Amino acid sequence: MESVKTMPSAGTAPVPPPAFHVMMKPRGAICNLDCKYCYFLSKEALYPGSRFRMGEDLLEEYTRQYIEAQQVPEVTFAWQGGEPTLMGLDFFKRAVELQQKYRKPGMRIYNAFQTNGVLLNDDWGRFFHEHDFLIGISIDGPEDIHDFYRVDKGGQPTFRRVMAGLEILKKHRVEFNVLTTVHAANAPHPLRVYRFLRDEAGARFIQFIPIVERDNGTGFQEGDRVTERSVTGRQYGEFLCAIFDEWVRRDVGRVFVQIFDVALAAWSGHRPGLCVFEETCGNALALEHNGDLYSCDHFVEPNYRLGNIQEIPLVEMVASPQQRQFGLDKRETLPRYCRECEVRFVCNGGCPKNRFITTPDGEPGLNYLCEGYRLFFNHIDRPMRIMAAELQAHRPPANVMGILAREEAELQRRLARAQRNDPCPCGSGRKFKHCHGRGVKVASRS
Ligand code: SF4
Numbered sequence: 001m002e003s004v005k006t007m008p009s010a011g012t013a014p015v016p017p018p019a020f021h022v023m024m025k026p027r028g029a030i031c032n033l034d035c036k037y038c039y040f041l042s043k044e045a046l047y048p049g050s051r052f053r054m055g056e057d058l059l060e061e062y063t064r065q066y067i068e069a070q071q072v073p074e075v076t077f078a079w080q081g082g083e084p085t086l087m088g089l090d091f092f093k094r095a096v097e098l099q100q101k102y103r104k105p106g107m108r109i110y111n112a113f114q115t116n117g118v119l120l121n122d123d124w125g126r127f128f129h130e131h132d133f134l135i136g137i138s139i140d141g142p143e144d145i146h147d148f149y150r151v152d153k154g155g156q157p158t159f160r161r162v163m164a165g166l167e168i169l170k171k172h173r174v175e176f177n178v179l180t181t182v183h184a185a186n187a188p189h190p191l192r193v194y195r196f197l198r199d200e201a202g203a204r205f206i207q208f209i210p211i212v213e214r215d216n217g218t219g220f221q222e223g224d225r226v227t228e229r230s231v232t233g234r235q236y237g238e239f240l241c242a243i244f245d246e247w248v249r250r251d252v253g254r255v256f257v258q259i260f261d262v263a264l265a266a267w268s269g270h271r272p273g274l275c276v277f278e279e280t281c282g283n284a285l286a287l288e289h290n291g292d293l294y295s296c297d298h299f300v301e302p303n304y305r306l307g308n309i310q311e312i313p314l315v316e317m318v319a320s321p322q323q324r325q326f327g328l329d330k331r332e333t334l335p336r337y338c339r340e341c342e343v344r345f346v347c348n349g350g351c352p353k354n355r356f357i358t359t360p361d362g363e364p365g366l367n368y369l370c371e372g373y374r375l376f377f378n379h380i381d382r383p384m385r386i387m388a389a390e391l392q393a394h395r396p397p398a399n400v401m402g403i404l405a406r407e408e409a410e411l412q413r414r415l416a417r418a419q420r421n422d423p424c425p426c427g428s429g430r431k432f433k434h435c436h437g438r439g440v441k442v443a444s445r446s
């Protein structure tokens, strides 16, 4: 495998960021499921003949270097896969011991653990509770929707086993969030998916991750064709709009949807707080089972391998010109179309992994999801302005629900009084008879 090592030269060592994240993949891409859209599974081919198991020595080396490199009082270890529960519980017991061994005075250490939930049992539940792990569990919607792509190695459905895993988390009062991928099978059913997650799964923190799966046979971020399982930009936008419209009328402050939080931060003048929507990135790397470090979890491929933490200190690779440039490229390669876009302040062109289409005037580098982002971010503008104003006035953004309810009641009153040829009270600029009054018989009041 080609190795791209970028060592800083003596005397010009770049300064590392004060904090950065690493997605740890202690079993590499190995998983007990065979989800049809999973981009990790093809990564096995990068390490032919490997056992895909991080050894304890390497775990200790990583823990030491990772903690040492962080210049902030809170540090999060992020466990990913493949499926991290396949390492077995003892590995994580050791991980927690090592974290305590290397913890700096006053430093708080957290663990975030992404799982498909299938192997969870009481032992895992007790351990997660005892050590305050935050669990991300992958659920794509109600049973028929979830099982469409999320199957095991034998092609069998997984929904019931995942829900049993979720029950374990609840039983042991483990904090969890739900990660829902949005793809061709669930994109047409936004409210079924959202209501299921909210009312039946009991999720209070939800992420909706778009599936944009390249159809190129390499598993790498190359080419501009996507599989039929992928969501289209428009579908993704419409999916988010439909859920937002329900959320903003009844769930604000009760259910937290990551992209809505990101948007509120941006409308309030803060940084979005999620790499996908930041101007630059490069501070969320991925560590393979053998110590190889990559620029990002979405770029575990030879050209983005920075080196191995057993040969080059982690902090040097994070600070390397190659990695800094990787992060700056997010802003520097933004097409003019994005630079002039009215929602750039929140979108920032999205994740570079999805920037493989051309703008209407032919410039490369536009995000495949652009149509959806633009639709969604414009759609939520008014409620976001209301929520941002509430925050600014030190009032809860949840007040938006009452404000919108009063506005909608007033609109209904005005619609009920409107005449056929009146301007529509909704403010569309069209006549009532061509807008909300279409097909409505209005008794003449003259
Ligand atoms: S490439 Fe995408 S996912 Fe990776 S760090 Fe940058 S924005 Fe985040």
Ligand code: SF4
Pocket (backbone or CB within 6 Å): 337, 338, 339, 341, 342, 343, 344, 347, 348, 349, 350, 366, 367, 369, 370, 371, 373, 374
């Ligand atoms: S909505 Fe589209 S044009 Fe606007 S910043 Fe995002 S990707 Fe670029």
